[in-house]
């Protein structure tokens with residue numbers, strides 16, 4: 001048995017999708033355990049490009065079982081759209097391949113309304129959410145009024161719960177100038193969508209535990225990144241789920257001690273979408289260079305990603321918080337053309353120095369990075385498949401990242417395609 005969690009160590013978009021797709025070859029089952037369709041994972045396989053939001057990235061490999069766990073918030077209409085898109089590309093998502101937990105909370109249209117209305121009203125205080133209703137759906141989950149996948153089989157339960165939800169949301173909607181929820185319409189829509197997804201809904205916790213007992217390999221696919229975690233991220237500029245590795249157990253129904261390793265995905269520089277502190281952000285030509293060379297446009301919202309140098313204390317903290325056993329370093333090729341490369345090794349506010357990324361956002365907002373500079377390698381690493389083909393300076397950069405994050409690099413990604421990869425160690 002070997003169970004592996006893959007998580008992002010920065011602010012998301014580290015290239016998790018590519019690595020999950022790659023390692024899915026060795027997994028029996030791939031599980032999403034948090035987040036929702038705020039995630040955007042791009043996979044490049046030969047001349048085909050797949051963009052996934054909700055379905056685990058293992059779905060592209062035909063004989064794999066994929067799971068949406070209870071820790072996810074699920075928009076059932078978006079799920080069906082994604083299934084249809086894949087179908088049109090020759091990938092069928094049948095009930096023997098996709099399983100959804102019975103206790104997965106739903107994202108409903110009024111969650112999206114609330115997300116967007118609040119962001120509009122917040123003006124300069126906005127979070128810069130993806131506008132998918134993620135935050136409001138998690139609020140209803142912990143508020144103990146969420147409609148969950150398993151409820152869709154029982155119209156009486158849907159009606160009863162919607163009354164409670166309506167009572168809560170209509171007050172919020174009035175305050176934001178929106179009309180009340182049309183309960184009848186929503187019940188009808190839920191019954192229709194329920195018929196289409198009911199057969200996917202299963203006791204996932206039990207099935208996963210049975211698989212573990214049979215020594216199957218399970219890969220847990222994190223969305224977002226450790227810096228977007230609701231507790232340890234740059235709060236309040238975070239998402240509304242726990243993005244850290246421990247959430248894999250809670251968000252799928254297996255015990256934490258059934259996990260063998262955690263692979264942290266790390267971009268060779270830093271990016272972020274949305275508002276909030278980012279100490280190494282570059283607003284100069286180099287920031288622009290990274291954005292262009294790295295094609296740093298959001299998969300979900302098409303927004304430009306903010307770009308900056310690699311922030312080592314930030315990734316070191318993520319490695320600790322997540323129990324990262326090794327790192328997959330992605331997009332090293334994006335740095336190929338640079339004369340000089342900087343690595344953030346600490347922070348300063350006036351005369352005070354910080355060696356760790358602080359949890360308090362007001363502190364994080366004021367951090368000035370302390371940099372170390374190395375010479376660039378000025379040679380192409382695109383598509384390299386062996387470590388000894390790497391330019392010496394590129395190897396020195398990777399080694400410095402290992403030292404500063406106190407974590408080994410087991411995989412290096414040298415391009416967007418599935419086969420543009422160097423394995424140093426096998427993480428499974």
Ligand code: GDP
Nearest residue numbers: 013014015016017040041042331413414415416
């Ligand atoms: P995720 O959300 O973590 O799965 O990452 P995204 O898919 O949102 O963003 C990563 C982007 O970088 C995608 O467009 C990938 O195709 C691309 N990508 C992944 N690894 C590499 C790499 O090593 N080099 C380059 N140039 N692009 C990569």
Ligand code: IMO
Nearest residue numbers: 012013038039040128129130223224239273274
């Ligand atoms: P993947 O899985 C990058 C960011 C949003 C915003 C904040 C809150 O592709 O790495 P939300 O809609 O979740 O309430 O938005 O979180 N965000 C992401 N940034 N990659 C993601 O996912 C993200 N999912 C959410 O931009 O700043």
Ligand code: MG
Nearest residue numbers: 013040041299
């Ligand atoms: Mg993404």
